[in-house]
Amino acid sequence: MSNVSTASELTSAxxxxxxxxxxxxxxxEERAFWVFISPWIVGFLVFTVGPIVASxxxxxxxxxxxxxPKFIGLDNYINLFKDKLFxxxxxxxxxxxxxxxxxxxxxxxALAVLLNQKIKGQALFRTLYYTPxxxxxxxxxxxxxxxxxxxxxxxxxxxYDWFGVKGPGWFTSPKWVIPSMVLMQLTGLGGxxxxxxASLQTLPSDLYxxxxxxxxxxxxxxxxxxxxxxxxxxxxxxxxxxxxxxxxFTQAYVITRGGPDWNSYFYVLYLFDxxxxxxxxGYASAQAWILFIxxxxxxxxxxxxxxxxxxxxxxxxx
Amino acid sequence: MNKFKxxxxxxxxxxxxxxxxxxGCSGGNSAGGDSAAGGNGGDSSGGGxxxxxxxxxxxxxxxxxxxxxxxxxxxxxxxxxxxIKVKLETIPQSEIDQRLTxxxxxxxxxxxxxSNWANSGFAxxxxxxxxxxxxxxxxxxxxQLETINKDIMKIYEIDGKTYGIPMLSIGSxxxxxxxxxxxxxxxxxxxxxDDTSWTYDKMLEKAKQLTKDIGDPNKQVFGIHNGDSPNKQxxxxxxxxxxxxxxxxxxxxxxxxxxxPIHKDALQFNVDLIHKHKVAPSPxxxxxxxxxxxxxxxxxxxxxITGGWGFWAYQPxxxxxxxxxxxxxxxRKISLYVDPWNISAKSKHPDESWEFxxxxxxxxxxxxKFMESTSATPADTSLADQWYQQIAEKTGMSVEDVKKxxxxxxxxxRESDNHLIDKFSVISSTIDQTMKGVWNGEKSVEDGLKExxxxxxxxxxx
Numbered sequence: 001m002s003n004v005s006t007a008s009e010l011t012s013a014x015x016x017x018x019x020x021x022x023x024x025x026x027x028x029e030e031r032a033f034w035v036f037i038s039p040w041i042v043g044f045l046v047f048t049v050g051p052i053v054a055s056x057x058x059x060x061x062x063x064x065x066x067x068x069p070k071f072i073g074l075d076n077y078i079n080l081f082k083d084k085l086f087x088x089x090x091x092x093x094x095x096x097x098x099x100x101x102x103x104x105x106x107x108x109x110a111l112a113v114l115l116n117q118k119i120k121g122q123a124l125f126r127t128l129y130y131t132p133x134x135x136x137x138x139x140x141x142x143x144x145x146x147x148x149x150x151x152x153x154x155x156x157x158x159x160y161d162w163f164g165v166k167g168p169g170w171f172t173s174p175k176w177v178i179p180s181m182v183l184m185q186l187t188g189l190g191g192x193x194x195x196x197x198a199s200l201q202t203l204p205s206d207l208y209x210x211x212x213x214x215x216x217x218x219x220x221x222x223x224x225x226x227x228x229x230x231x232x233x234x235x236x237x238x239x240x241x242x243x244x245x246x247x248x249f250t251q252a253y254v255i256t257r258g259g260p261d262w263n264s265y266f267y268v269l270y271l272f273d274x275x276x277x278x279x280x281x282g283y284a285s286a287q288a289w290i291l292f293i294x295x296x297x298x299x300x301x302x303x304x305x306x307x308x309x310x311x312x313x314x315x316x317x318x
Numbered sequence: 319m320n321k322f323k324x325x326x327x328x329x330x331x332x333x334x335x336x337x338x339x340x341x342g343c344s345g346g347n348s349a350g351g352d353s354a355a356g357g358n359g360g361d362s363s364g365g366g367x368x369x370x371x372x373x374x375x376x377x378x379x380x381x382x383x384x385x386x387x388x389x390x391x392x393x394x395x396x397x398x399x400x401x402i403k404v405k406l407e408t409i410p411q412s413e414i415d416q417r418l419t420x421x422x423x424x425x426x427x428x429x430x431x432x433s434n435w436a437n438s439g440f441a442x443x444x445x446x447x448x449x450x451x452x453x454x455x456x457x458x459x460x461x462q463l464e465t466i467n468k469d470i471m472k473i474y475e476i477d478g479k480t481y482g483i484p485m486l487s488i489g490s491x492x493x494x495x496x497x498x499x500x501x502x503x504x505x506x507x508x509x510x511x512d513d514t515s516w517t518y519d520k521m522l523e524k525a526k527q528l529t530k531d532i533g534d535p536n537k538q539v540f541g542i543h544n545g546d547s548p549n550k551q552x553x554x555x556x557x558x559x560x561x562x563x564x565x566x567x568x569x570x571x572x573x574x575x576x577x578x579p580i581h582k583d584a585l586q587f588n589v590d591l592i593h594k595h596k597v598a599p600s601p602x603x604x605x606x607x608x609x610x611x612x613x614x615x616x617x618x619x620x621x622x623i624t625g626g627w628g629f630w631a632y633q634p635x636x637x638x639x640x641x642x643x644x645x646x647x648x649x650r651k652i653s654l655y656v657d658p659w660n661i662s663a664k665s666k667h668p669d670e671s672w673e674f675x676x677x678x679x680x681x682x683x684x685x686x687k688f689m690e691s692t693s694a695t696p697a698d699t700s701l702a703d704q705w706y707q708q709i710a711e712k713t714g715m716s717v718e719d720v721k722k723x724x725x726x727x728x729x730x731x732r733e734s735d736n737h738l739i740d741k742f743s744v745i746s747s748t749i750d751q752t753m754k755g756v757w758n759g760e761k762s763v764e765d766g767l768k769e770x771x772x773x774x775x776x777x778x779x780x
Contacts, residue, residue, distance in 0.1 A: 064446055065419050065422050065423045065446070066422055066446045066447045066448050066663075067446075067447060083776075084776055085776075145609075146609065149605075149606050149609050150602055150603075150605075150606045151535040151603065151606035151607065151609075152535060152606060152609055152610060169602045171605075172601065172602040172605050172606075172758070173602070174755065174760065257747065258747070258751065259750070259751050259754050260601070260751070260754040260755060260758065261751050261752060261754055261755040261760075261761075262751050265751075273744065273747075275419075276415050276416040276419055277415065277437070277438065277741070277743045277744050277747075278741055278744050279419060279438075279442070279446060279741075
């Protein structure tokens with residue numbers, strides 16, 4: 001496209017009239033665009049695409065870091081499907097996801113609705129409820145392991161004071177460990193909540209006014225107007241939440257190390273152990289690719305299953 | 319457009335390679351910030367050699383007890399070896415495995431480090447081929463190393479090649495809180511390892527007398543806590559989860575968990591301490607109690623069986639404590655913990671690294687100072703007397719008693735399983751997962767052992 005620039009094009013570079021003719025100004029702008037975006041692109045290539053490609057090839061190899069990788073074909077994948085711990089970790093992770101995704105969505109939405117009320121100190125509350133999300137996962141994990149300490153924790157002493165019963169062992173009980181980790185999500189709601197809050201603020205007030213005239217209750221308005229209108233946002237948050245729960249790692253690594261009796265041995269924790277305790281990088285790479293396929297398939301499934309439940313307002317231009 | 323595209327590609331390639339370069343450099347420089355300034359350009363080792371100044375990296379685990387010693391070592395060594403610079407890298411033990419993997423993969427290995435200060439341990443790194451065979455150096459400098467205990471020196475000799483120089487050698491003991499013993503009017507346990515009247519039943523008897531106020535988190539005292547791993551509890555009763563070859567070849571092989579009925583007895587005894595006699599904390603209780611500090615130091619446990627690091631870990635105690643042998647049982651074996659200094663197989667400066675290792679273990683200098691600042695039991699025999707003295711002063715025991723205790727521990731000791739079997743961190747976490755259920759009373763010992771046996775066999779450890 002080596003065109004000769006004309007005077008007219010020089011002056012009107014910012015407002016292109018034709019599609020395929022660009023002046024030097026515009027090209028300079030494009031170059032500037034590439035230069036400015038390059039830190040991101042380079043970072044993406046080096047730190048994301050590179051490792052992804054490398055892990056793909058390593059997943060077909062036997063590699064212990066010190067000696068060079070040995071090609072072993074599909075052995076890693078075949079062994080993985082025979083590995084009982086693989087299924088156990090998958091079950092644990094799925095159980096966590098099944099509990100955690102609805103819990104997070106419901107709590108975050110409830111919180112967003114509350115914070116959407118026009119009350120005094122609204123901004124303060126919003127900040128306050130968002131704050132825990134910016135704390136690092138390790139710190140949050142320590143906090144919760146204290147809160148849920150069976151003997152000295154605040155939660156169990158409150159349970160004892162109010163109901164007179166001894167609270168469960170939380171992280172040390174095989175039955176309670178996953179619910180405890182789901183409960184931990186209470187301090188990680190911020191991001192989901194903010195997205196809900198933003199979508200709640202775009203809702204047109206005329207629908208609510210019309211419903212009020214018809215005598216609809218608050219609850220009715222919420223389920224018949226709010227929920228359908230923000231259903232795409234709910235779907236989005238559910239998918240992001242699902243992806244997040246399949247990658248959960250920090251809590252288990254910091255608090256339980258996968259125990260008791262493998263009951264919090266999440267998929268990614270197993271992956272981490274194969275890579276950095278067993279030094280089987282090839283096997284770990286195969287695990288990572290299977291995880292990718294699982295998450296991809298589940299996301300597609302969710303999009304497909306929800307297509308009737310989600311209401312998109314494409315024709316909202318009026 | 320073609321020209322533009324070309325220049326764009328060129329620019330991207332340059333940026334790409336620049337960032338790779340920066341990435342590579344930062345990999346070598348990061349985390350070592352605390353060790354002095356200067357040494358620029360030392361990264362490209364080839365150039366360093368020709369100019370005479372060489373930089374070696376010394377990797378240690380984060381330990382506040384050792385920082386002063388480490389700084390002192392570097393200062394002294396750099397003064398006596400002006401052509402060698404030592405860069406210190408301090409990493410928390412739990413992260414060493416992960417960080418080392420990255421370092422090894424990128425070829426920027428630490429030169430001098432201790433394989434047992436990573437969770438995986440010696441055998442794992444030896445098997446991996448990450449450690450340098452030190453035999454030629456040892457033969458050359460035999461005179462300087464001859465005071466190191468010969469038996470201990472052999473621990474890190476595999477197929478006639480020695481891969482590590484022992485710096486410390488710690489036994490296992492029973493530590494007890496004298497104040498709680500006095501309060502409950504219980505006689506102290508003996509100090510003689512050959513005293514066969516000091517049995518587990520005796521220990522249980524004492525534990526029963528010492529236990530009180532169970533259930534009240536602020537007052538409860540448990541008589542005993544056996545902090546040893548399941549395999550070591552079994553060792554102490556004369557059993558073993560693994561074949562003898564496992565410890566010499568570093569390959570776990572077929573586990574022998576179900577072959578010996580003593581395994582069940584040993585573990586059942588310890589389970590009974592928790593559930594039948596209620597004189598020991600369950601893991602749940604222990605976790606809860608540990609949140610406010612070490613259960614022995616906070617006085618929640620009157621007797622504890624653990625490694626000899628108790629000698630210094632229990633220094634901050636606000637009460638007087640004593641040390642006793644682990645109770646007698648036929649075939650008793652207890653764990654020794656011997657940490658070696660290693661040099662990376664991929665080290666670019668093995669000669670200089672060896673000089674540094676020699677400096678670190680020198681019983682008249684590095685080794686002596688190490689013992690003085692950490693109280694760790696030295697591997698060097700010429701330091702033994704001074705160590706007895708030092709521990710006697712700190713604990714209020716007599717020099718004789720300390721000596722007797724330590725010699726007994728060595729007599730009945732064998733090197734820790736996690737140092738000798740490849741990928742033991744995987745093996746031990748596999749055992750622990752099931753054992754947690756057993757300790758908490760959710761599974762019988764018999765079922766637990768069967769499950770462990772099955773899980774260990776399923777481990778794909780090559």
